Amino acid sequence: MDTGEITVDFATELELFLGAARRGAPISIRVDGMSTLGHLVESLGVPLTEVGELLVDGRGKAPSHIPAAGESIAVRAVSRPQQRSEPVRFLLDIHLGTLARRLRLLGVDAAYENPDIGDAALAARSVVERRVLLSRDRGLLRRREIFAGAYVYSHRPADQLDDVLSRFAPRLAPWTRCTACNGALRVADKESMRGQLRGNTEQTYDTFAQCVECGQVYWKGAHHARLDEIVARALAKYGV
Structure with missing residues:
Protein backbone atom coordinates (compact mmCIF):
# COMPACT_ATOMS: atom_id res chain seq x y z
CA MET A 1 0.00 0.00 0.00
CA ASP A 2 1.35 3.43 -0.98
CA THR A 3 1.93 5.54 2.15
CA GLY A 4 3.53 8.71 0.71
CA GLU A 5 6.94 10.10 -0.24
CA ILE A 6 10.40 10.28 1.26
CA THR A 7 13.46 12.21 0.08
CA VAL A 8 16.79 10.46 -0.41
CA ASP A 9 20.03 12.44 -0.66
CA PHE A 10 23.06 10.47 -1.87
CA ALA A 11 26.69 11.38 -1.17
CA THR A 12 28.47 12.80 -4.21
CA GLU A 13 30.69 9.70 -4.41
CA LEU A 14 27.61 7.53 -4.92
CA GLU A 15 25.95 9.57 -7.65
CA LEU A 16 27.75 7.66 -10.40
CA PHE A 17 25.39 4.76 -9.66
CA LEU A 18 22.33 6.92 -10.29
CA GLY A 19 20.77 7.85 -13.60
CA ALA A 20 21.88 11.24 -14.90
CA ALA A 21 18.47 12.78 -14.18
CA ARG A 22 18.73 11.86 -10.50
CA ARG A 23 22.11 13.41 -9.78
CA GLY A 24 22.84 16.65 -7.99
CA ALA A 25 19.74 16.92 -5.78
CA PRO A 26 17.70 14.85 -3.30
CA ILE A 27 15.37 12.29 -4.88
CA SER A 28 11.70 12.02 -3.99
CA ILE A 29 10.32 8.48 -4.09
CA ARG A 30 7.11 6.86 -2.92
CA VAL A 31 7.20 4.23 -0.20
CA ASP A 32 4.85 1.31 0.39
CA GLY A 33 5.31 0.76 4.11
CA MET A 34 6.85 -2.68 3.51
CA SER A 35 10.10 -2.25 1.55
CA THR A 36 13.27 -1.78 3.61
CA LEU A 37 15.57 1.19 3.30
CA GLY A 38 18.29 -1.10 1.97
CA HIS A 39 15.99 -2.38 -0.76
CA LEU A 40 15.05 1.17 -1.77
CA VAL A 41 18.69 2.27 -1.96
CA GLU A 42 19.59 -0.71 -4.15
CA SER A 43 16.52 -0.20 -6.33
CA LEU A 44 17.95 3.22 -7.19
CA GLY A 45 21.17 1.53 -8.38
CA VAL A 46 23.50 1.86 -5.39
CA PRO A 47 25.00 -1.40 -4.00
CA LEU A 48 24.90 -1.56 -0.21
CA THR A 49 28.58 -2.53 -0.26
CA GLU A 50 29.27 1.12 -1.11
CA VAL A 51 27.05 2.61 1.58
CA GLY A 52 28.42 3.85 4.89
CA GLU A 53 25.92 5.47 7.23
CA LEU A 54 22.19 5.61 6.55
CA LEU A 55 20.69 8.62 8.30
CA VAL A 56 16.95 9.02 8.76
CA ASP A 57 16.09 12.55 9.84
CA GLY A 58 19.67 12.83 11.06
CA ARG A 59 19.72 9.58 13.05
CA GLY A 60 21.56 6.43 12.05
CA LYS A 61 19.41 3.52 10.91
CA ALA A 62 20.05 -0.03 9.68
CA PRO A 63 19.26 -1.10 6.10
CA SER A 64 16.34 -3.08 7.57
CA HIS A 65 14.53 0.14 8.57
CA ILE A 66 11.11 0.57 6.94
CA PRO A 67 10.86 4.18 5.70
CA ALA A 68 7.73 6.15 6.53
CA ALA A 69 6.21 9.05 4.60
CA GLY A 70 7.91 12.38 5.20
CA GLU A 71 11.27 10.99 6.29
CA SER A 72 14.47 12.52 4.95
CA ILE A 73 17.20 9.99 4.15
CA ALA A 74 20.92 10.73 3.79
CA VAL A 75 23.02 7.97 2.22
CA ARG A 76 26.71 8.36 2.93
CA ALA A 77 29.61 6.56 1.22
CA VAL A 78 31.88 4.14 3.08
CA SER A 79 34.66 5.79 5.02
CA ARG A 80 38.27 5.30 3.98
CA PRO A 81 40.13 3.40 5.22
CA GLN A 82 37.29 0.98 5.87
CA GLN A 83 37.95 -0.61 9.23
CA ARG A 84 37.80 -4.40 9.50
CA SER A 85 38.15 -6.71 12.49
CA GLU A 86 40.39 -9.21 10.67
CA PRO A 87 43.17 -9.12 8.04
CA VAL A 88 41.61 -8.47 4.67
CA ARG A 89 41.67 -11.12 1.92
CA PHE A 90 40.27 -10.54 -1.53
CA LEU A 91 38.49 -12.47 -4.27
CA LEU A 92 38.43 -10.84 -7.72
CA ASP A 93 36.09 -11.61 -10.59
CA ILE A 94 37.12 -12.54 -14.13
CA HIS A 95 37.45 -8.91 -15.29
CA LEU A 96 40.07 -7.86 -12.72
CA GLY A 97 43.06 -10.05 -13.60
CA THR A 98 45.58 -7.20 -13.83
CA LEU A 99 44.47 -5.83 -10.46
CA ALA A 100 44.83 -9.30 -8.95
CA ARG A 101 48.43 -9.58 -10.18
CA ARG A 102 49.31 -6.12 -8.85
CA LEU A 103 47.85 -6.88 -5.43
CA ARG A 104 49.83 -10.13 -5.31
CA LEU A 105 52.96 -8.24 -6.36
CA LEU A 106 52.48 -6.20 -3.17
CA GLY A 107 52.03 -9.34 -1.08
CA VAL A 108 48.26 -8.93 -0.68
CA ASP A 109 46.19 -12.13 -0.57
CA ALA A 110 44.16 -11.86 -3.79
CA ALA A 111 42.38 -14.93 -5.14
CA TYR A 112 41.26 -14.71 -8.76
CA GLU A 113 38.94 -16.95 -10.74
CA ASN A 114 39.86 -17.58 -14.37
CA PRO A 115 38.00 -18.97 -16.23
CA ASP A 116 34.75 -17.47 -14.98
CA ILE A 117 33.04 -19.80 -12.49
CA GLY A 118 29.77 -17.84 -12.34
CA ASP A 119 28.28 -15.46 -9.81
CA ALA A 120 26.87 -18.12 -7.47
CA ALA A 121 30.21 -19.93 -7.15
CA LEU A 122 32.08 -16.64 -6.62
CA ALA A 123 29.67 -15.66 -3.87
CA ALA A 124 30.03 -19.09 -2.25
CA ARG A 125 33.83 -18.90 -2.28
CA SER A 126 33.66 -15.43 -0.77
CA VAL A 127 31.71 -16.87 2.16
CA VAL A 128 33.73 -20.07 2.65
CA GLU A 129 37.10 -18.27 2.57
CA ARG A 130 35.85 -15.01 4.17
CA ARG A 131 37.09 -12.92 1.28
CA VAL A 132 36.02 -9.44 0.19
CA LEU A 133 34.64 -9.82 -3.33
CA LEU A 134 35.96 -7.11 -5.69
CA SER A 135 33.96 -6.45 -8.82
CA ARG A 136 32.62 -3.83 -11.23
CA ASP A 137 29.41 -5.87 -11.54
CA ARG A 138 26.74 -4.24 -9.36
CA GLY A 139 24.46 -7.24 -9.74
CA LEU A 140 27.12 -9.54 -8.31
CA LEU A 141 27.68 -7.22 -5.35
CA ARG A 142 23.96 -7.20 -4.58
CA ARG A 143 23.95 -10.95 -3.91
CA ARG A 144 22.94 -11.39 -0.27
CA GLU A 145 25.14 -14.44 0.32
CA ILE A 146 28.55 -12.80 -0.25
CA PHE A 147 30.79 -12.43 2.81
CA ALA A 148 31.64 -8.82 1.92
CA GLY A 149 32.10 -6.87 -1.29
CA ALA A 150 33.43 -3.70 -2.84
CA TYR A 151 32.85 -1.99 -6.16
CA VAL A 152 36.01 -1.18 -8.14
CA TYR A 153 35.43 2.31 -9.48
CA SER A 154 37.87 2.59 -12.39
CA HIS A 155 38.70 0.72 -15.60
CA ARG A 156 42.41 1.64 -15.26
CA PRO A 157 44.55 -0.86 -13.28
CA ALA A 158 46.66 1.87 -11.63
CA ASP A 159 43.52 3.65 -10.38
CA GLN A 160 41.96 0.34 -9.37
CA LEU A 161 44.98 -0.42 -7.21
CA ASP A 162 44.78 3.01 -5.55
CA ASP A 163 41.07 2.48 -4.97
CA VAL A 164 41.52 -0.85 -3.17
CA LEU A 165 44.59 0.18 -1.15
CA SER A 166 43.05 3.46 0.02
CA ARG A 167 39.80 1.75 1.00
CA PHE A 168 41.09 -1.32 2.83
CA ALA A 169 44.69 -0.42 3.79
CA PRO A 170 45.97 -4.03 3.61
CA ARG A 171 49.43 -4.80 4.95
CA LEU A 172 51.94 -4.64 2.08
CA ALA A 173 54.75 -7.19 1.77
CA PRO A 174 56.11 -6.83 -1.79
CA TRP A 175 57.79 -9.73 -3.61
CA THR A 176 56.43 -12.37 -1.20
Whole structure:
Protein backbone atom coordinates (compact mmCIF):
# COMPACT_ATOMS: atom_id res chain seq x y z
CA MET A 1 0.00 0.00 0.00
CA ASP A 2 1.35 3.43 -0.98
CA THR A 3 1.93 5.54 2.15
CA GLY A 4 3.53 8.71 0.71
CA GLU A 5 6.94 10.10 -0.24
CA ILE A 6 10.40 10.28 1.26
CA THR A 7 13.46 12.21 0.08
CA VAL A 8 16.79 10.46 -0.41
CA ASP A 9 20.03 12.44 -0.66
CA PHE A 10 23.06 10.47 -1.87
CA ALA A 11 26.69 11.38 -1.17
CA THR A 12 28.47 12.80 -4.21
CA GLU A 13 30.69 9.70 -4.41
CA LEU A 14 27.61 7.53 -4.92
CA GLU A 15 25.95 9.57 -7.65
CA LEU A 16 27.75 7.66 -10.40
CA PHE A 17 25.39 4.76 -9.66
CA LEU A 18 22.33 6.92 -10.29
CA GLY A 19 20.77 7.85 -13.60
CA ALA A 20 21.88 11.24 -14.90
CA ALA A 21 18.47 12.78 -14.18
CA ARG A 22 18.73 11.86 -10.50
CA ARG A 23 22.11 13.41 -9.78
CA GLY A 24 22.84 16.65 -7.99
CA ALA A 25 19.74 16.92 -5.78
CA PRO A 26 17.70 14.85 -3.30
CA ILE A 27 15.37 12.29 -4.88
CA SER A 28 11.70 12.02 -3.99
CA ILE A 29 10.32 8.48 -4.09
CA ARG A 30 7.11 6.86 -2.92
CA VAL A 31 7.20 4.23 -0.20
CA ASP A 32 4.85 1.31 0.39
CA GLY A 33 5.31 0.76 4.11
CA MET A 34 6.85 -2.68 3.51
CA SER A 35 10.10 -2.25 1.55
CA THR A 36 13.27 -1.78 3.61
CA LEU A 37 15.57 1.19 3.30
CA GLY A 38 18.29 -1.10 1.97
CA HIS A 39 15.99 -2.38 -0.76
CA LEU A 40 15.05 1.17 -1.77
CA VAL A 41 18.69 2.27 -1.96
CA GLU A 42 19.59 -0.71 -4.15
CA SER A 43 16.52 -0.20 -6.33
CA LEU A 44 17.95 3.22 -7.19
CA GLY A 45 21.17 1.53 -8.38
CA VAL A 46 23.50 1.86 -5.39
CA PRO A 47 25.00 -1.40 -4.00
CA LEU A 48 24.90 -1.56 -0.21
CA THR A 49 28.58 -2.53 -0.26
CA GLU A 50 29.27 1.12 -1.11
CA VAL A 51 27.05 2.61 1.58
CA GLY A 52 28.42 3.85 4.89
CA GLU A 53 25.92 5.47 7.23
CA LEU A 54 22.19 5.61 6.55
CA LEU A 55 20.69 8.62 8.30
CA VAL A 56 16.95 9.02 8.76
CA ASP A 57 16.09 12.55 9.84
CA GLY A 58 19.67 12.83 11.06
CA ARG A 59 19.72 9.58 13.05
CA GLY A 60 21.56 6.43 12.05
CA LYS A 61 19.41 3.52 10.91
CA ALA A 62 20.05 -0.03 9.68
CA PRO A 63 19.26 -1.10 6.10
CA SER A 64 16.34 -3.08 7.57
CA HIS A 65 14.53 0.14 8.57
CA ILE A 66 11.11 0.57 6.94
CA PRO A 67 10.86 4.18 5.70
CA ALA A 68 7.73 6.15 6.53
CA ALA A 69 6.21 9.05 4.60
CA GLY A 70 7.91 12.38 5.20
CA GLU A 71 11.27 10.99 6.29
CA SER A 72 14.47 12.52 4.95
CA ILE A 73 17.20 9.99 4.15
CA ALA A 74 20.92 10.73 3.79
CA VAL A 75 23.02 7.97 2.22
CA ARG A 76 26.71 8.36 2.93
CA ALA A 77 29.61 6.56 1.22
CA VAL A 78 31.88 4.14 3.08
CA SER A 79 34.66 5.79 5.02
CA ARG A 80 38.27 5.30 3.98
CA PRO A 81 40.13 3.40 5.22
CA GLN A 82 37.29 0.98 5.87
CA GLN A 83 37.95 -0.61 9.23
CA ARG A 84 37.80 -4.40 9.50
CA SER A 85 38.15 -6.71 12.49
CA GLU A 86 40.39 -9.21 10.67
CA PRO A 87 43.17 -9.12 8.04
CA VAL A 88 41.61 -8.47 4.67
CA ARG A 89 41.67 -11.12 1.92
CA PHE A 90 40.27 -10.54 -1.53
CA LEU A 91 38.49 -12.47 -4.27
CA LEU A 92 38.43 -10.84 -7.72
CA ASP A 93 36.09 -11.61 -10.59
CA ILE A 94 37.12 -12.54 -14.13
CA HIS A 95 37.45 -8.91 -15.29
CA LEU A 96 40.07 -7.86 -12.72
CA GLY A 97 43.06 -10.05 -13.60
CA THR A 98 45.58 -7.20 -13.83
CA LEU A 99 44.47 -5.83 -10.46
CA ALA A 100 44.83 -9.30 -8.95
CA ARG A 101 48.43 -9.58 -10.18
CA ARG A 102 49.31 -6.12 -8.85
CA LEU A 103 47.85 -6.88 -5.43
CA ARG A 104 49.83 -10.13 -5.31
CA LEU A 105 52.96 -8.24 -6.36
CA LEU A 106 52.48 -6.20 -3.17
CA GLY A 107 52.03 -9.34 -1.08
CA VAL A 108 48.26 -8.93 -0.68
CA ASP A 109 46.19 -12.13 -0.57
CA ALA A 110 44.16 -11.86 -3.79
CA ALA A 111 42.38 -14.93 -5.14
CA TYR A 112 41.26 -14.71 -8.76
CA GLU A 113 38.94 -16.95 -10.74
CA ASN A 114 39.86 -17.58 -14.37
CA PRO A 115 38.00 -18.97 -16.23
CA ASP A 116 34.75 -17.47 -14.98
CA ILE A 117 33.04 -19.80 -12.49
CA GLY A 118 29.77 -17.84 -12.34
CA ASP A 119 28.28 -15.46 -9.81
CA ALA A 120 26.87 -18.12 -7.47
CA ALA A 121 30.21 -19.93 -7.15
CA LEU A 122 32.08 -16.64 -6.62
CA ALA A 123 29.67 -15.66 -3.87
CA ALA A 124 30.03 -19.09 -2.25
CA ARG A 125 33.83 -18.90 -2.28
CA SER A 126 33.66 -15.43 -0.77
CA VAL A 127 31.71 -16.87 2.16
CA VAL A 128 33.73 -20.07 2.65
CA GLU A 129 37.10 -18.27 2.57
CA ARG A 130 35.85 -15.01 4.17
CA ARG A 131 37.09 -12.92 1.28
CA VAL A 132 36.02 -9.44 0.19
CA LEU A 133 34.64 -9.82 -3.33
CA LEU A 134 35.96 -7.11 -5.69
CA SER A 135 33.96 -6.45 -8.82
CA ARG A 136 32.62 -3.83 -11.23
CA ASP A 137 29.41 -5.87 -11.54
CA ARG A 138 26.74 -4.24 -9.36
CA GLY A 139 24.46 -7.24 -9.74
CA LEU A 140 27.12 -9.54 -8.31
CA LEU A 141 27.68 -7.22 -5.35
CA ARG A 142 23.96 -7.20 -4.58
CA ARG A 143 23.95 -10.95 -3.91
CA ARG A 144 22.94 -11.39 -0.27
CA GLU A 145 25.14 -14.44 0.32
CA ILE A 146 28.55 -12.80 -0.25
CA PHE A 147 30.79 -12.43 2.81
CA ALA A 148 31.64 -8.82 1.92
CA GLY A 149 32.10 -6.87 -1.29
CA ALA A 150 33.43 -3.70 -2.84
CA TYR A 151 32.85 -1.99 -6.16
CA VAL A 152 36.01 -1.18 -8.14
CA TYR A 153 35.43 2.31 -9.48
CA SER A 154 37.87 2.59 -12.39
CA HIS A 155 38.70 0.72 -15.60
CA ARG A 156 42.41 1.64 -15.26
CA PRO A 157 44.55 -0.86 -13.28
CA ALA A 158 46.66 1.87 -11.63
CA ASP A 159 43.52 3.65 -10.38
CA GLN A 160 41.96 0.34 -9.37
CA LEU A 161 44.98 -0.42 -7.21
CA ASP A 162 44.78 3.01 -5.55
CA ASP A 163 41.07 2.48 -4.97
CA VAL A 164 41.52 -0.85 -3.17
CA LEU A 165 44.59 0.18 -1.15
CA SER A 166 43.05 3.46 0.02
CA ARG A 167 39.80 1.75 1.00
CA PHE A 168 41.09 -1.32 2.83
CA ALA A 169 44.69 -0.42 3.79
CA PRO A 170 45.97 -4.03 3.61
CA ARG A 171 49.43 -4.80 4.95
CA LEU A 172 51.94 -4.64 2.08
CA ALA A 173 54.75 -7.19 1.77
CA PRO A 174 56.11 -6.83 -1.79
CA TRP A 175 57.79 -9.73 -3.61
CA THR A 176 56.43 -12.37 -1.20
CA ARG A 177 53.51 -13.75 -3.23
CA CYS A 178 53.26 -15.48 -6.61
CA THR A 179 51.57 -13.22 -9.16
CA ALA A 180 50.46 -16.29 -11.12
CA CYS A 181 48.65 -18.30 -8.43
CA ASN A 182 48.73 -16.25 -5.17
CA GLY A 183 50.98 -18.76 -3.41
CA ALA A 184 53.87 -17.81 -1.11
CA LEU A 185 57.38 -17.31 -2.52
CA ARG A 186 60.57 -18.80 -1.09
CA VAL A 187 64.15 -17.87 -1.83
CA ALA A 188 65.70 -20.36 -4.26
CA ASP A 189 69.43 -20.83 -4.72
CA LYS A 190 70.98 -20.98 -8.17
CA GLU A 191 71.93 -24.61 -7.87
CA SER A 192 68.32 -25.67 -7.26
CA MET A 193 67.28 -23.83 -10.45
CA ARG A 194 69.51 -25.82 -12.76
CA GLY A 195 67.53 -27.31 -15.61
CA GLN A 196 64.40 -25.27 -14.84
CA LEU A 197 65.27 -22.07 -16.70
CA ARG A 198 65.23 -21.22 -20.39
CA GLY A 199 67.99 -19.69 -22.49
CA ASN A 200 70.89 -18.08 -20.64
CA THR A 201 68.83 -17.01 -17.61
CA GLU A 202 70.73 -19.42 -15.38
CA GLN A 203 74.06 -17.85 -16.38
CA THR A 204 72.82 -14.22 -16.30
CA TYR A 205 71.09 -14.07 -12.90
CA ASP A 206 72.08 -15.23 -9.42
CA THR A 207 69.02 -14.47 -7.27
CA PHE A 208 65.77 -16.39 -7.64
CA ALA A 209 62.47 -16.98 -5.87
CA GLN A 210 60.05 -19.85 -6.40
CA CYS A 211 56.38 -20.32 -5.59
CA VAL A 212 55.80 -23.09 -3.07
CA GLU A 213 52.41 -23.84 -4.66
CA CYS A 214 52.83 -23.83 -8.46
CA GLY A 215 56.64 -23.82 -8.82
CA GLN A 216 56.79 -20.57 -10.84
CA VAL A 217 60.32 -19.13 -10.77
CA TYR A 218 61.05 -15.38 -10.48
CA TRP A 219 64.17 -13.30 -11.04
CA LYS A 220 65.01 -9.64 -11.65
CA GLY A 221 64.69 -9.65 -15.44
CA ALA A 222 64.02 -6.88 -17.95
CA HIS A 223 60.48 -6.42 -16.67
CA HIS A 224 61.62 -5.83 -13.08
CA ALA A 225 62.05 -2.05 -13.39
CA ARG A 226 58.40 -1.58 -14.35
CA LEU A 227 57.22 -3.77 -11.47
CA ASP A 228 59.56 -1.98 -9.08
CA GLU A 229 57.89 1.32 -10.02
CA ILE A 230 54.48 -0.09 -9.09
CA VAL A 231 55.84 -1.32 -5.75
CA ALA A 232 57.68 1.91 -4.94
CA ARG A 233 54.61 4.03 -5.70
CA ALA A 234 52.34 1.86 -3.54
CA LEU A 235 54.76 1.84 -0.63
CA ALA A 236 55.19 5.62 -0.81
CA LYS A 237 51.42 6.19 -0.65
CA TYR A 238 50.13 3.28 1.44
CA GLY A 239 53.08 1.56 3.12
CA VAL A 240 53.25 1.48 6.91
